[in-house]
Amino acid sequence: MTTYKELGLVNSKELFQKAVKGGYAIPAFNFNNLEQLQAIIGACVETKSPVILQVSSGARKYANQTLLKHLAKGAVDYAHELGYDIPIVLHLDHGDTFELCKSCVESGFSSVMIDGSHHPYEKNVELTHQVVEYAHKHDVSVEGELGVLAGIEDEVSSETTHYTKPEEVEDFVKKTGVDSLAISIGTSHGANKFTPAQCTRNEDGVLVPPPLRFDILEECEKRIPGFPIVLHGASSVPSNLVKIINSNGGKLKDAVGIPEEQLRRAAASAVCKVNIDSDGRLAMTAAIRKTFMESPAEFDPRKYLGPARDSLKELYKHKIVNVLGSANRA
Ligand code: G3H
Ligand code: 13P
Ligand code: ZN
Numbered sequence: 121m122t123t124y125k126e127l128g129l130v131n132s133k134e135l136f137q138k139a140v141k142g143g144y145a146i147p148a149f150n151f152n153n154l155e156q157l158q159a160i161i162g163a164c165v166e167t168k169s170p171v172i173l174q175v176s177s178g179a180r181k182y183a184n185q186t187l188l189k190h191l192a193k194g195a196v197d198y199a200h201e202l203g204y205d206i207p208i209v210l211h212l213d214h215g216d217t218f219e220l221c222k223s224c225v226e227s228g229f230s231s232v233m234i235d236g237s238h239h240p241y242e243k244n245v246e247l248t249h250q251v252v253e254y255a256h257k258h259d260v261s262v263e264g265e266l267g268v269l270a271g272i273e274d275e276v277s278s279e280t281t282h283y284t285k286p287e288e289v290e291d292f293v294k295k296t297g298v299d300s301l302a303i304s305i306g307t308s309h310g311a312n313k314f315t316p317a318q319c320t321r322n323e324d325g326v327l328v329p330p331p332l333r334f335d336i337l338e339e340c341e342k343r344i345p346g347f348p349i350v351l352h353g354a355s356s357v358p359s360n361l362v363k364i365i366n367s368n369g370g371k372l373k374d375a376v377g378i379p380e381e382q383l384r385r386a387a388a389s390a391v392c393k394v395n396i397d398s399d400g401r402l403a404m405t406a407a408i409r410k411t412f413m414e415s416p417a418e419f420d421p422r423k424y425l426g427p428a429r430d431s432l433k434e435l436y437k438h439k440i441v442n443v444l445g446s447a448n449r450a
Contacts, residue, residue, distance in 0.1 A: 122189055123258065124230035128196035130207045131230045132261040132393070135170050136300060136348035139392035144445035145351075148172035149436060150213060150397035152179035155429040156404075157191055158198075161208075163436035165199050167447040170207040172231070172393060176214055180224075189228045206450040211263075213395070221251045225260050233302070237265040241288065248296040256297070263393075266292055267304030269353045270313070281306060286339035293344050300348035300393060303340055305333040307353035311362075311375040311398045319376060326359065327376045332386065341390045348392045355398035356380050356443075358435075361406045368409035375402075380443050387444050394444055400432055407431040 124131070132146070139146050149160045151173055164171040173195060180188060192210045199206050211231040212224040221232040234251040236244035248264040255262045267284030284303040293301060308314065319327040340349065357377025365372055377398070387394060407428040411418060418424065441447045 121226045122228040124210060124228050124260065127189065127193040127210070127228045128208075129192060129210050129228070129230040131259060132172065132209050132211070132348075133299060135172075135207055135209065136392045138449065139446070140346055140348055140390050142445075142449060143388045144449060145387035145392050145394045146170050146172055146209075146446055147436070147440055147444055148174045148211065148213075148350075148393050148395045149400060150174045150176060150179065150395070151400075152176075152183045154191070155425050156400060156432060157195055159400075159429050159432035160436060161195050161198050161206075162202065163433045163440065164206050164450070165202040165204045167437055167440045168204060168206065168450045169440045169444075169446040169448075170209075170450045172209040172211050174211045174213045174395065174397075175229075177212070177216065177220055180212075185223075185227050192228060204450065209261075215251070218247065218250050218254070221262075222254055225255055225258050229260065231261040231263065233263040233265070235265045235302075237268050237302075237304075241292075245292060245295050248292075248298060252297040261299040262297075263300045263302055263350055264292065264296055264298040265302035265304075265350075265352075269304050270308040281308065283333060283336055284340060286336060286343055289340050290343045293347060300350050301340075301344070302350040302352050303337070305336045305351075306330060307332065307351055307378055309353045309398070311355070311357050311372060311377070311402060313353065313355075313357070313378065314376050316374050327374065329376050329378065332378065332382050334385070337386065337389060337391070345390075347390065349390045350393040350395070351383070351386055351391050352395045354378055354383055354386075354394045355396050355402075356383070357398065357402065361399075361402040364406035365402065365409055368406075368413040370405070370409055383443050384445070396439060399435060399439075403431045403435045404428040 236247040268282040411424040
């Protein structure tokens with residue numbers, strides 16, 4: 121057993137309390153490789169932001185759990201070396217079984233998500249409670265989920281959104297003992313969050329997605345005042361990145377995300393954790409495709425992963441400063 125404290129990590133409890141009070145959200149950036157980790161830590165140290173390093177079960181398999189533990193410890197030391205000790209959480213994204221959550225707690229994660237949202241309500245309560253009981257013995261935070269986002273969540277996908285039912289949140293939080301709750305208010309995973317039929321078009325012909333259901337968020341907040349709420353599927357799918365990808369051989373069709381003004385509004389509420397994965401994937405892919413087109417003779421991975429890392433870092437800094445408001449909160 122490796123405890124997260126041995127790695128120099130923190131759980132999310134205090135970070136969330138401060139974020140809810142301060143009207144900002146902590147960035148939860150997914151990662152599975154060295155360049156992404158360097159970009160995340162570099163951006164968060166430069167902006168003095170707390171951060172949640174988020175690992176899906178697929179990412180854990182990809183990166184290897186032993187390496188991940190050392191990468192997380194390395195992230196803490198790297199931040200120190202860069203000159204500022206930011207609080208760092210290592211979080212399991214969309215855990216689907218008790219065994220996976222337990223294994224992550226045992227290998228140094230300071231926070232886990234148990235996503236029972238695809239189960240019937242009572243089963244979700246039971247599974248989430250089981251994880252909370254175990255995780256809390258080790259001072260590890262637990263995120264639960266109510267409502268289902270459209271799009272792909274790791275190996276599980278849903279074609280339609282099932283909005284969170286506000287009348288369930290109080291009972292769920294009470295019965296499970298979770299530390300934070302992911303809700304579904306119209307965000308969605310991936311780079312194709314909405315079909316063109318669900319969108320309108322602005323005067324430039326650009327797809328405009330349906331607005332988030334702030335009424336559901338407000339109803340939830342009323343029933344569990346001050347309780348930390350999490351937003352998944354919060355990438356904005358920047359059109360400039362999609363353009364770079366498509367003009368350098370890519371084929372992303374109808375990619376559309378959540379407008380940043382709406383995320384800013386959510387971050388000012390009880391939403392204190394915002395999950396961003398797809399935007400990072402787009403930033404990396406755009407930079408790599410551009411390098412390949414401009415320098416086809418290049419074959420040193422550092423020559424294309426380096427620009428990808430720089431582009432990622434800029435993206436993360438932008439999110440922290442202009443969208444989530446977590447700069448200078450570390
Ligand atoms: O919510 C899903 C995350 O974007 C993780 O995606 O399972 O492909 O690593 P992944
Ligand atoms: P995006 O696909 O919108 O980046 O969402 C990521 C996410 O919710 C990870 O859990
Ligand atoms: Zn998610």
